[in-house]
Amino acid sequence: MKDLTSFQLKCKDTLISKLNSLGSSIGDLSMFKSDKTRFAEEEVFLETSVDALRIWIYEDGAHIRYKDADFPFEAQDYKTEESLICAFLEKVVVLARLSGGTQI
Numbered sequence: 001m002k003d004l005t006s007f008q009l010k011c012k013d014t015l016i017s018k019l020n021s022l023g024s025s026i027g028d029l030s031m032f033k034s035d036k037t038r039f040a041e042e043e044v045f046l047e048t049s050v051d052a053l054r055i056w057i058y059e060d061g062a063h064i065r066y067k068d069a070d071f072p073f074e075a076q077d078y079k080t081e082e083s084l085i086c087a088f089l090e091k092v093v094v095l096a097r098l099s100g101g102t103q104i
Contacts, residue, residue: 002044005059011085012046012057018089019050024096050092052099062088066095 004012046057054065061084064071071091078084 002042004044004046007060007081008044008046008057010081011062011088014085015055015057015089015092018093022093024050050096053092053095055092064088064091064095066099071095 043059045059046055048055052066056063060075062073064073073084073088073091075081075084078087
């Protein structure tokens with residue numbers, strides 16, 4: 001299995017740090033290999049949950065599912081990795097608060 005990208009490592013560490021600072025935590029960040037791949041290459045991604053949220057961290061982006069709503073965060077929509085990660089974390093915090101299951 002391929003290693004995690006620098007984006008995935010940064011996004012994962014920032015997510016864990018942010019939630020810890022707010023008194024919350026995430027479930028296991030499990031690493032998976034996708035069956036369907038872009039560009040015929042293996043893609044490794046992280047998947048976890050925070051209360052009612054399902055979270056995926058892909059090689060260059062992230063995705064949140066809350067109830068029936070999907071929130072994609074794709075590299076081409078942001079000028080920098082940092083701005084993508086910041087937008088992603090803001091949405092995680094807002095949606096976790098909405099779900100009512102966390103203390104954030």
